[in-house]
Amino acid sequence: MTNKNKHRMLRPETLTALGIILISGAFLAPAFELGTIAALLPAVMLIGLIALSLILLIGDQRAASAGSPPEQVTKSPKRVIGSFILIVCYVLSVDYIGFYPSTAIGIPLIAYIFGFRNLLGLVAASVIVVGAVYLIFDLGMHRDFPIGHIWMN
Amino acid sequence: MFKFIKKSLLTVGIVMAASTAMAEYPEKPITVVVGYSAGGGTDVMARTTMPFIEKYLGKGARIVVKNMPGASGQIGITKVANSEPDGYTLGTFNLPGMMARTLDRSVEYDRNSFSFLANVVNDPNVIVTQKGSGIKSMDDLIKAAKSTPRAITVGMSSLGGDDHFLLIKLQKATETEFTVVPFRGSAPARTAVMGGHVAVGIFNVSEVAKFQGELNVLGIAQAKRSSFAPDVPTFKEQGYDLINGSMRGVVAPKGLPADVQAKLEKAFRAASQDKEFLSSMAATANPVEVVTGEEFKKLTDELYSLAKETWETTPWN
Amino acid sequence: MYSDLLNSLPVVLTFTNFAVVVIGVLAGIIVGAMPGLSATMAISVLVPFTFGLEPLVALGLMAGIYNGAMYGGAIPAVLLRIPGTPAAVATTFDGYPMAQSGQGGYALQVAVVSSSIGGIMSAFALMLLAPPLSKVTLLFGPAEVFWVAVFGLCSIIFLLGGNPVKGLISACFGVFVSVIGSDPIFGVDRFTFGQLELLDGISIVILLVGLYALPPVIDLLETPLKTETDASKLGTEPIWKTLPRMKSYIKTWIRGGIIGVWIGILPGAGGSMAAFMSYNEARRTSKNPENWGKGEPEGVAASEVANNADTAAALIPALTLGIPGTAVAAVMLGGLLVHGLQPGPMLFRENPDVVFGFMWQFLFGAILLVFLGGSLATNSFARLLNLPRPLLGSVIIVLMLIGVYSINERMFDVYLMLGFGAIGYLMDKMKFPLPPVVLGLILGGFAEENLRLALRIGRNDPSVLFQNTTSLVLVFLTLAVIVGPFLKRRFFDNKKKG
Structure with missing residues (x-):
């Protein structure tokens, strides 16, 4: 995104504005299916979002014509997407495999992938967190965490 | 683990x-x-x-x-x-x-x-008004509702709950019309009755038992009187055949x-x-x-x- | 009534009844300090457990947790810009810049002293003024509450940040999120797409954790090479040396305390609104408003005093009328009911020992906060944040999952939180301000619900909104806040010309 030769419609702010307009537009359809009073506030908000995004879009395009460079969004998009995917994987694994095994493996794994390589530290963190959660929530408060869909049937 | x-x-x-x-x-x-x-x-x-x-x-x-x-x-x-x-x-x-x-x-x-x-x-329904209200009995209520239809606001916990069904039964039995004001839960509705923001409230007897000093309880929708409010007459005693809860x-x-x-x-x-x-x-x-x-x-x-x-x-x- | 208050004191001063307050405050600070965990979650986990406990033991724990968490939330707000509880959002405005400039220790000291003062004011309001203040609550019907919400929404103007268009987009997004769920009057589904989990609307905790905690976690993972957090240099001086410097916040404390108590006794508003309003009022009257948002300690004081002043005050309508002022008060009301303590005017007469004992516990909790939070807890937490960044990041992810899952025990909420996290990350990077989203969510649906109730009461005649003095005063206040700054500028300009 730092490439200045990229098309001006691909500037991050323009893309954001277009995204908001598209999503708000999509929500407008179910909004109009509601009764009149119930639809009023959501419809006003969606139209507001569309109008404001248009202002944002026009402003950014003007800036593009004036030749100002687009804002830099992130230094390392790959790491960002990677970390988000890892977090999603962890949550999915809690849901399907169960909270305790996922967390025991997840904490050291994520920390290792992102550069913390002290083996003892990894094991200690995993044991302390999982142990504390088990003691407080399970033994202390009788609260259950997901046991995992795959074990259910 | x-x-x-x-x-x-x-x-x-x-x-x-x-x-x-x-x-x-x-x-x-x-x-x-x-x-x-x-x-x-x-x-x-x-x-x-x-x-x-x-x-x-x-x-x-x-x-x-x-x-x-x-x-x-x-x-x-x-x-x-x-x-x-x-x-x-x-x-x-x-x-x-x-x-x-x-x-x-x-x-x-x-x-x-x-x-x-x-x-x-x-938990039977009750109809209540603010202590200082002019409506002190079921007869007062029906008279007021008949004089100007829909002028009386009725606070309750939600639409489609037991409170609402009681009101529908009452409207049918007495040929009256009220304006329903559905709050989110009975506690805010009860507060609105106490503050005089709505004229009447429909609740369950357990919800008003501790507020009898602040509210007039007009009647209770049960065959017998409730131990939660023994002084409150049933609707039946007052000539209205309403049982709901x-x-x-x-x-x-x-x-x-x-x-x-x-x-x-x-x-x-x-x-x-x-x-x-x-x-x-x-x-x-x-x-x-x-x-x-x-x-x-x-x-x-x-x-x-x-x-x-x-x-x-x-x-x- | 006041003799009951004194009679209940010995009961509270027994070992167990006092010890639980200490434990509660410590637990509350820890829960508040953990990004992802909130007071609402802690108390809702606790309620089933308290069934088997003596009433004052259970209530003391809750009072302690509530007080502790309201301060604890300031710790990650200052050190990581992650508000530990919804009410700590306004604390991030100046607390985080302070931490970045090496004043994190002082920021936390201001926070703990302000929290404690707010809590004490609130406890006194509850102890001495509960019956008259509950009469004030009765003045607020749907029309009046609608105006309170509008007044609160107006403070969004001051939270828009550098680019007002982006700020307004954030606000619209927040209000839109607030309408998801069943419609407040008819119960028709709005944007739930058949998901039962969405029917009750989106909990502020889920939104907050996603929006505020996920982006910093990704940042922690994104730049792993640096092993220290900015906040590791706290620059803490002993508290007796910094206390004299706090003298200048007395006005802010009094104002924030009154705002907190007032918001507390109104049904449904809550601590975050109190903190926002107190912050705005303090800035509006400040001599150097341009410093605000860049590390002005008075901003931390304003936010923290108000969110703690809201705690015990929220119990006034909860105990006397059965309507909780905040989500936490709602859960606590459940905790009372479990012990056969039914809210209402009779409660104070029927169970004076428990009710007044509970109030004492609130007061003690607020006082203990300074001692327990002051040096002990704060420093150890700051040390925890010195963990290597990837490790800290992965631990916070687990805490977020626990904090969101435990509220309703469902994974749906966790996925929802991830969705808000992705949105939050994009917003953060594209420089959309987050506070308007929070305020929009809290007040948008709240305003709509009360407006529609008011209109129903008035049978669609809008004049019902202006019918009594309370409404008119609120309308006037709202106008003063919006128009005030313009008039002031005009006045000064004229003066210069003349």
Whole structure:
């Protein structure tokens, strides 16, 4: 995104504005299916979002014509997407495999992938967190965490 | 930590147990699913009742209350309807709400999805006004409503609940019209009546029992007077044939083995005679009226027909 | 009534009844300090557990947790810009810049002293003024509450940040999120797409954790090479040396305390609104408003005093009328009911020992906060934040999951939180301000619900909104806040010309 030769419609702010307009537009359809009073506030908000995004879009395009460079969004998009995917994987694994095994493996794994390589530290963190959660929530408060869909049937 | 293994073994155990004899029921903890958060009225009912059911089931029976709050109880009751009918998953069941929801939205259960164990609480409706209000009796109320239709605002906890059904019955019986103001829950509605922001309120007797100094209670929708407010006359005494209320009971999924059903019903009946049970239910604002098995099913059917008729003639959304 | 208050004191001063307050405050600070965990979650986990406890033991724990968490939330707000509880959002405005400039220790000291003062004011309001203040609550019907919400929404103007268009987009997004769920009057589904889990609307905790905690976690993972957090240099001086410097916040404390108590006794508003309003008022009257948002300690004081002043005050309508002022008060009301304590005017007469004992516990909790939070807890938490960044990041992810899952025990909420996290990350990077989203969510649906109730009461005649003095005063206040700054500027310009 730092490439200045990229098309001006691909500037991050323009893309954001277009995204908001598209999503708000999509929500407008179910909004109009509601009764009149119930639809009023959501419809006003969606139209507001569309109008404001248009202002944002026009402003950014003007800036593009004036030749100002687009804002830099992130230094390392790959790491960002990677970390988000890892977090999603962890949550999915809690849901399907169960909270305790996922967390025991997840904490050291994520920390290792992102550069913390002290083996003892990894094991200690995993044991302390999982142990504390088990003691407080399970033994202390009788609260259950997901046991995992795959074990259910 | 090894709970997931334990639990998966347990699930295998359930399947095996279900296929063999159930003679030793209960041989493991029973879960009662409450579709509301911990500390809510239904939750308190369940948590107050269950120790007594444990006691009368005997054999060291253990009951665990599990909250699955959300969507006015529907998440919990749907879970109950879809679980194994082995007697180890029970759920709380509120009337007329649970039946009214089968009408005003699409749900994944109906009145035939359950084995009816016992209705425990029957909390009759009351009509109240602010202490300084000019409306002090049912006759005042009807006179005021007749003089200018829709001029009287009625605060209540929601549309399509027991409060609303009482109003619909009243409107039908007296040929009057009121303006319904549905708050979110009965406490804000009661406050609005006390502050004079709405003229009249419809609640359950347990919700106004502690506020009798601040409110005029015009009448109670039950055949007999309530011990929660013994000075309040019934509507019948005043010449209005209105009986309505909110009920809370316990159900199991459909297809419960007959011996398990019998054991549970017996435990509820025994609890209903227990003095200690009655006093702790009174302390937590729960008017008890235990009805078990077939009778409970009949009660549900009646309320369902009433809700259906109401929904078809005067839909509330 | 006041003799009951004194009579209940010995009961509270027994070992167990006092010890639980200490434990509660410590637990509350820890829960508040953990990004992802909130007071609402802690108390809702606790309520089923308290069934078997003596009433004052259970209530003491809750009072302690509530007080502790309201301060604890400031710790990650200052050190990581992750508000530990919804009410700590306004604390991030100046607390985080302070930490970045090496004043984190002082920021936390201001926070703990302000929290404690707010809590003490609130406890006194509850102890001495509960019956008259509950009469004030009665003045607020739907029309009046609608105006309160509008007044609160107006403070969004001051939270828009550098680019007002982006700020307004954030606000619209927040209000839109607030309408998801069943419609407040008819119960028709709005944007739930058949998901039962969405029917009750989106909990502020889920939104907050996603929006505020996930982006910093990704940042922690994104730049792993640096092993120290900015906040590791706290620059803490002993508290007796810094206390004299705090003298200048007395006005802010009094104002924030009154705002907190006032918001507390109104049904449904809550601590975050109190903190926002107190912050705005303090900035509006400040001599150097341009410093605000860049590390002005008075901003931390304003936010923290108000969010703690809201705690006990929220119990006034909860105990006397059965209407909880905040989500936490709602859960606590459940905790009371469990022990056969039914809210209402009779409560104070029927169970004076428990009710007044509970109030004492609130007061003690607020006082203990300074001692327990002051040096002990704060420093150890700051040290925890010195963990290597990837490790800290992965631990926070687990805490977020626990904090969101435990409220209703469902994974749906966790996925929802992830969705808000992704949105929050994009907003953060594209420089959309987050506070308007929070305020929009809290007040948008609240305003709509009360407006529609008011109109129903008035049978669709809008004049119902201007019918009584309370409404008119609120309308006037709202106008003063919006128009005030313009008039002031005009006045000064004229003066210069003349």
